[in-house]
Amino acid sequence: MRKLIALRSGAVAAALLAVLALAGAPVRAQDYPNRPITLIVPFPPGGSTTIVGRIIAEKMGDVLGQQIIVDNRGGAAGTIGTRQAAQSAPDGYTILLGYSGTLSVAPSFYPQVGYDVRKDFAPIGRIGAAPSTLTVHPSFPAKTFAEFIAYAKANPGKVNYGTAGVGSLNHIAGEYLAVKTGISITHVPYKGSGPVLNDLLGGHIPAAFAPVPTVQANVQGGNLRMLAVTSLKRSSLLPDVPTVAETVPGYEAVLRYGLLAPAGTARPIIERLNAALRSALTTDEVRQKLAFEGAEPSASTPEEYAADVDREESQWSQLIASAGIKAQ
Numbered sequence: 001m002r003k004l005i006a007l008r009s010g011a012v013a014a015a016l017l018a019v020l021a022l023a024g025a026p027v028r029a030q031d032y033p034n035r036p037i038t039l040i041v042p043f044p045p046g047g048s049t050t051i052v053g054r055i056i057a058e059k060m061g062d063v064l065g066q067q068i069i070v071d072n073r074g075g076a077a078g079t080i081g082t083r084q085a086a087q088s089a090p091d092g093y094t095i096l097l098g099y100s101g102t103l104s105v106a107p108s109f110y111p112q113v114g115y116d117v118r119k120d121f122a123p124i125g126r127i128g129a130a131p132s133t134l135t136v137h138p139s140f141p142a143k144t145f146a147e148f149i150a151y152a153k154a155n156p157g158k159v160n161y162g163t164a165g166v167g168s169l170n171h172i173a174g175e176y177l178a179v180k181t182g183i184s185i186t187h188v189p190y191k192g193s194g195p196v197l198n199d200l201l202g203g204h205i206p207a208a209f210a211p212v213p214t215v216q217a218n219v220q221g222g223n224l225r226m227l228a229v230t231s232l233k234r235s236s237l238l239p240d241v242p243t244v245a246e247t248v249p250g251y252e253a254v255l256r257y258g259l260l261a262p263a264g265t266a267r268p269i270i271e272r273l274n275a276a277l278r279s280a281l282t283t284d285e286v287r288q289k290l291a292f293e294g295a296e297p298s299a300s301t302p303e304e305y306a307a308d309v310d311r312e313e314s315q316w317s318q319l320i321a322s323a324g325i326k327a328q
Contacts, residue, residue, distance in 0.1 A: 032092055032269050033066040039259075040088075041097045042081025044074035048130075048213065048293050052257050053097040055289045056127060059280035064272070077167060078102040079113045086120035090264035095124065095273065098260045101169050104312035108320045109167040110327055117313060124259040125274045126300035126308060127281070128290055131231035131254050132170050134161075134177075134244065135215045135224050136207045137200055145228040146247050148207070152183040162188045162196040162208040167327060170209035172316055173230050173253035175323045180248050200224065211255075212237065212294030230254060237291055256312070257295065258305045270302055 041053040050072060057068035073081030078101060085096035103117050115121075134145065142148040152159045163170035166189045178185055188205055190196045193214040200208045200215075201223055208215070209230070218224045228244045229235050232252040244251040259277060261270060280286050281297045290297055300308070319325075 030268070032272055033064055035093065036067040036069055037061075037064070037092070038071050038094045039068050039097060040081050040085045040094065041070055041072050042074065042078035042085070042102055043072065045072045048211065048295075049078075049097065049099060049257075051293055052127065052290065052295060055286055055293075056097075056259070056277065056280055059283060059286050060273075060276045063276040063279045076110070077106060077165075079106050079110060079115075082106075083114040085260070086115040086262060088262050090122070090262040090266075092261060092265055092269035092273065094262065096121070096260045098123075098258045098309070100254070100256050100312055100316075101167075103260075103309050105167060105169060105172060105316050105320070107313060108317035109325065117309060120263050121260040122263050122265045122270055123302045123306040123309065124261055124270055125277045125302055126298055126305040127257040127259065127277070128295045128297040129231065129254045129256045130211065130293065130295040131229040131235050132173050132209050133212055133215060133229050133241070134207065134227045135200065135210055135219065136227060137203050137205075138223070138225055139203055140206045140225070142227065143225070145242060145244065148227055149181055149183060149247065152185055153181075156184040157186055159183075159185045159207060160188045160205050161185055162190055162199060162205045163210070164193045164196060165189050165191060167325065169253065169255050170211075171325070172319065173209045175325060176253055176319055177244065177248070177251065179319065179323065180251055213292070216294075236296060237294065255295075256308055258300075258308070274302055 039053055039057050041050050043049045053070050057070050061068040073084055082096060082102045085094060088094035106113050107117060142151045161174050163174065171187060174185060174187055193210060196208050196210055197214055199205045201218060215224055215226065219226045226241050229238055229241050230244055230253040232245050234243055278299045281299045287297050
């Protein structure tokens with residue numbers, strides 16, 4: 001009898017604790033945040049990803065009434081910091097700046113990234129998208145994107161294009177163009193956008209897939225010629241530059257930025273962060289700063305951003321497998 005009473009008492013106590021825990025959860029979410037938040041940017045300081053992170057962190061911090069501290073954790077093409085974010089406590093005080101390379105390309109490109117995008121993260125929302133460009137040296141015979149395709153078809157394997165590295169989204173953009181059009185172009189990887197720009201300006205490579213900020217000043221100065229952007233629709237930042245899709249229907253290869261939290265983060269916290277992100281993206285200050293980095297703001301729900309990540313991961317994993325792209 002005593003044993004039965006003890007068991008019943010233990011069950012009642014456990015049930016009471018569970019009820020108290022559930023009752024306390026909304027209160028904790030409602031009080032969130034009550035201390036600074038860490039935003040992991042999985043790259044070294046100085047690049048566009050860090051700049052985008054700082055722009056968003058500053059304005060979201062104002063909205064939330066708490067500082068958001070940018071923590072750069074670079075290495076292995078962004079996969080180290082992304083993995084650390086996935087392993088963080090799901091309490092809303094560690095969030096991640098995600099982008100297409102780490103979320104949609106790296107899981108297929110690297111054999112062991114240490115995270116599963118679909119299982120290990122709770123998407124918060126999309127920040128925006130940055131198209132890449134196909135830019136050529138002025139001496140290149142093609143004056144338009146259609147002429148570029150025609151020239152590449154007439155000279156299979158003889159057109160080199162530079163990118164910031166093997167497995168970068170710009171590399172994927174080139175491979176995707178080859179698949180969609182049937183052309184054969186040769187990838188020349190560099191260690192960063194700076195060396196690509198130097199060799200493109202010097203005429204050592206005839207073409208490059210490169211971010212807008214990398215080439216825009218030299219395009220405006222007449223030192224380079226921008227043939228197309230890789231977004232599905234023309235960029236409001238470059239309304240006179242045609243898209244690849246205008247010649248190759250359905251082509252799109254853009255860099256999407258967004259915020260994510262570790263899986264298991266309470267839904268009220270996700271919604272609070274999403275609301276703060278949306279508020280930040282409506283300000284002229286944030287929109288102008290993002291535009292300077294070549295990105296167009298594009299707020300979303302958590303579900304819409306999750307769908308973006310899922311679609312891109314499926315698309316690029318299939319391309320990587322079919323093209324036989326491997327890490328070097």
